[in-house]
Amino acid sequence: xxxxxxxxxxxxxxxxxxxxxxxxxxxxxxxxxxxxxxxxxxxxxxxxxxxxxxxxxxxxxxxxxxxxxxxxxxxxxxxxxxxxxxxxxxxxxxxxxxxxxxxxxxxxxxxxxxxxxxxxxxxxxxxxxxxxxxxxxxxxxxxxxxxxxxxxxxxxxxxxxxxxxxxxxxxxxxxxxxxxxxxxxxxxxxxxxxxxxxxxxxxxxxxxxxxxxxxxxxxxxxxxxxxxxxxxxxxxxxxxxxxxxxxxxxxxxxxxxxxxxxxxxxxxxxxxxxxxxxxxxxxxxxxxxxxxxxxxxxxxx
Numbered sequence: 001x002x003x004x005x006x007x008x009x010x011x012x013x014x015x016x017x018x019x020x021x022x023x024x025x026x027x028x029x030x031x032x033x034x035x036x037x038x039x040x041x042x043x044x045x046x047x048x049x050x051x052x053x054x055x056x057x058x059x060x061x062x063x064x065x066x067x068x069x070x071x072x073x074x075x076x077x078x079x080x081x082x083x084x085x086x087x088x089x090x091x092x093x094x095x096x097x098x099x100x101x102x103x104x105x106x107x108x109x110x111x112x113x114x115x116x117x118x119x120x121x122x123x124x125x126x127x128x129x130x131x132x133x134x135x136x137x138x139x140x141x142x143x144x145x146x147x148x149x150x151x152x153x154x155x156x157x158x159x160x161x162x163x164x165x166x167x168x169x170x171x172x173x174x175x176x177x178x179x180x181x182x183x184x185x186x187x188x189x190x191x192x193x194x195x196x197x198x199x200x201x202x203x204x205x206x207x208x209x210x211x212x213x214x215x216x217x218x219x220x221x222x223x224x225x226x227x228x229x230x231x232x233x234x235x236x237x238x239x240x241x242x243x244x245x246x247x248x249x250x251x252x253x254x255x256x257x258x259x260x261x262x263x264x265x266x267x268x269x270x271x272x273x274x275x276x277x278x279x280x281x282x283x284x285x286x287x288x289x290x291x292x293x294x295x296x297x298x299x300x301x
Contacts, residue, residue: 032044032148034145034146034147034148035145035146036125036141036142036143036145036146037125037126037142037146039103039123039124039125039146041102041103041123041146043102044067044147044148045067045101045102045103045123045146045147046067046069046102047067047069047099047100047101047102047103048064048067048068048069048101048102048103048104048105048147049068049069049070049071049086049096049099049101049103049104049105050068050070050071050072050075050081050104050105051071051072051086051087051088051091051096051104051105051106051107051113052072052075052088052105052106052107052127053071053072053074053075053076053077053088053107053276053280054107054127054129054280054281054282055105055106055107055125055127055139055143055282056068056071056072056075056077056081056105057075057077057078057280057282057283057284058127058139058140058143058282058283059105059143059147060078060081061140061156061282061283062140062143062144062147062149062152062153062156063149063152064143064144064147064148064149065078065080065081067147068081068082069082069099069101070082070084070086070099070101071083071084071086072084072086072087072088073085073086073087074087074088074089076276077276077284084099086099088106088107088108088110089110090110090111091106091110091111091113093113093116093117093120096113096117096122097117097120097122101122102122102123103122103123103124103125103146103147104117104122104123104124104125105124105125105127105143106124106125106126106127107126107127107128107129108126108128108129109126114126125142125143125146127139127142127143129196129281130196130281131195131196132196132199133164133199133200133285135196135281136160136281136282136283136285137157137160137161139281140153140156140157140283141153141154141157156283160283160285160286163286163289163290164203164285164286164289167286167289167290167293168203168204168289168293170293171204171293171296171297172296172297172301173205174205174296174301176301177205177206177207178205178206178207178236178237178296178299179206179207179208179209179233179234179235179236179237180201180206180207180208180209180235180236180237180238180239180264181208181209181210181225181230181233181235181237181238181239181264182197182198182201182208182210182239182241183238183239183240183241183242183248184222184241184242185242185245185246186242186246186248187224188224188225188226188227188230189222189223189224189225190210190213190222190223190224190225191208191210191221191222192208192210192211192213192214192221192222192223193208193211194211194214194217194221195221195222196281197241197278197288198221200285200288200289200292201239201292203289204292204293204296206237206292206296209225209229209230209233209235210223210225213225213229227256227258228258230262231258231259231262234262234263235262235263235264236263236264236267236269236299237264237269237270237271237295237299238253238262238264238265238269238270238271239271239273239278239292239295240253240270240271240272240273241273241275241278241279242275243272243273243274243275244274244275244276245275248272249270249272250265250268250270250272253265253270254270267299267300269295269298269299271291271295273288273291274287
């Protein structure tokens with residue numbers, strides 16, 4: 001009887017094991033898809049074309065750089081990005097399609113290039129200019145999901161948030177609410193507090209002298225100021241986002257008629273920015289925040 005029972009148990013175990021194995025084979029893991037922002041890709045993209053300098057920086061920052069096969073002529077960072085003669089300002093659907101991309105990144109829809117490429121069955125991700133830091137984080141996470149680097153993008157966003165939070169928390173808190181002027185070019189176009197760049201300065205309690213010039217928002221946050229108005233406002237800081245394009249510096253500002261007595265010039269708080277970092281909303285925004293924090297920390301109270 002014992003032998004019969006043992007044999008029966010052995011048969012049961014064998015059958016159970018076989019059934020389990022068959023079940024495993026019958027239920028393979030679902031194929032991975034890459035989906036975000038209304039785009040779903042059946043396969044991980046390996047021929048990405050970026051017509052957005054910010055998009056290019058984001059892709060490389062999340063570890064998708066090896067999947068990028070061509071970038072536009074304005075993508076200057078990182079240095080090893082595969083620059084081409086493609087243009088984000090005058091996009092050409094045929095030239096883009098010739099690169100045989102399985103994903104195209106754009107930051108604006110000039111000439112309805114998105115519709116043109118979509119008609120050619122080419123997926124397009126539109127990462128428009130960010131209005132807030134949350135927009136930056138969202139775009140990083142969406143690109144991470146589309147390129148198979150979800151975890152890397154999430155880790156990067158977490159680090160960025162932590163770095164920015166610490167920079168703001170560690171900056172000296174000034175009760176006098178210093179004022180600043182942010183220069184986009186030597187013709188005195190600037191930004192208000194309602195823009196992406198302006199919001200970064202607001203985190204440090206700085207007051208923008210340009211806000212009154214676009215109080216109704218009719219100029220989209222980018223008014224042009226009269227030089228007399230800038231001098232009369234006598235800002236405590238001047239931030240130059242035209243050092244590369246237009247070779248502006250403390251010396252060139254000091255040499256402008258009437259500027260020598262501006263507080264920022266006298267105090268030496270004319271701060272040179274990297275034009276590219278200042279105009280993009282990618283991962284290097286942390287570097288911009290770090291410059292602002294350093295300027296606030298070093299400025300005389």
